[in-house]
Amino acid sequence: MTDPASDSPAPDLSVRVGGLLLKNPVLTASGTFGYGIEFAPFMDLSALGGIVVKGLSLTPSPGNPPPRVVETPCGMLNAIGLENVGVEAFLAEKLPKLAGVGTPVIANIYGKTVEDYSALAERLEGEPGVAALEVNISCPNVKAGGVAFGVDPSAAAQVIAKVRTRTKKPLIAKLSPNVTSIALIARAVEGAGADAVSLINTITGMAVDLATRRPVLANVTGGLSGPAIKPVGLRMVWEAARAVKIPVIGIGGIVTARDALEYLLVGAAAVQVGTANFVDPAAAFKVLTGIEGFCRENNIRAIRDFIGSLEV
Template structure:
């Protein structure tokens, strides 16, 4: 049987399949559908320093081959997570990773500091790319200067594996990737959602309360694949690929493009057991093609 183990910095994954933040709750919500400990890593919903109510409804819209969301990082804040959520997930037998966002650099730093002390949280994913938050989130991820500022500040206080999630809403994503790598990122994950919008022609109004939102699902996969391929050639740290992954074949394509691991997002809403199916599909592919390790297919695209 092929070896599915993979490392992301010091983070050891039993397989390369992770869940994308905002699509899997805190993990336990999916335990009725599968054994969540089989997943390589669970990235919980976005966490901020203070409680956020999120954006007004409506904040979801179906689109051809995808969906738009403008949830706006609704959560009860990092202190609530530490006191109420962490005790319920700390003994899950896999990597539980917290997605961290903020409106100011000091927010990111304070949140990371609080999470640094949690023994069973081995990594954070720094969200500098969310297009749904009006203050801060998108700006940090679309400028090398601001990306460097926030990643450098967090790196000084956070001592475990630091993953930085990149925005696709930029001219050259490799510039941002190299900038955050230089500031101490242990890995980069990409892509976050593409900025889009939907219009109700009958009402002549936007579908979303925020007018624009983040596009995810199969529609973004070709863009995500291209960006993962570009970034994997530009940096030395491991790349985590995501964007429209629905099947094991999709996941394998991202790994061939250079991703060391992948995240599954929108597909969780369609099939809550999709992560386990993708793990099994990757294993079958490796065995059928006589690969001894999943590492053998990382960046193995022949061009």
């Protein structure tokens, strides 16, 4: 039997995200895809819309002590605390291996102070292998910086405005869901010069052990991710997309193509696949092929026509 859908022309999956032209809307989420190259055995990395690498700090960081990951129903809690090799080792050892990967590499940066963020942006500015910056103002697992900037509109704007003065690269502000009004924060970073926003980062959570009467995570609290958070992510992306003119990148609990399509429907210009990479290292690739199949089946010639087409 012939599949009528396969005769239709290939859909145009390209999207524009704040100055970045992506061949398709499927990226991988920071902290769940290593430095990218580790996943080359599992898929053709060049097929992806982009790769967001693990959050980088100015100096190497060991992160938090273990235990720092725990499984939960439909998700996981992590308190990694931004363990990373530091920006210099990233540039010397990791980035060269991504040269010629055939898809934009986006550096996710994290600082304890506004000055840390601006120094990181400055350090990465001359690196042609870095296509864009994603500024993490939303990590809940570190004692200083991170989410402290992401939950206050003026602090969020301050970080983004400072980074803006240091980079001409597309600047994506990664927002926290641990706020009362995502629209307020999104508007604040848009006003400060962000080219796009990405959301959501993890939702603060906790697990306890009845036998020991102690928290499961050494950090006590952690960030909840995975399918459990998709409804929250969808709601926040929908709210943010209506609040700002800059593109919104949807993140949170995307496992299948249908999950990704739901984010696109509510207004995300692109999506990131996170925790699903731990379950299936080829998850992002499968999401991409599923989106393509959906477009063929539904005669969607350009994914741009589908984005934000939710009727309320």
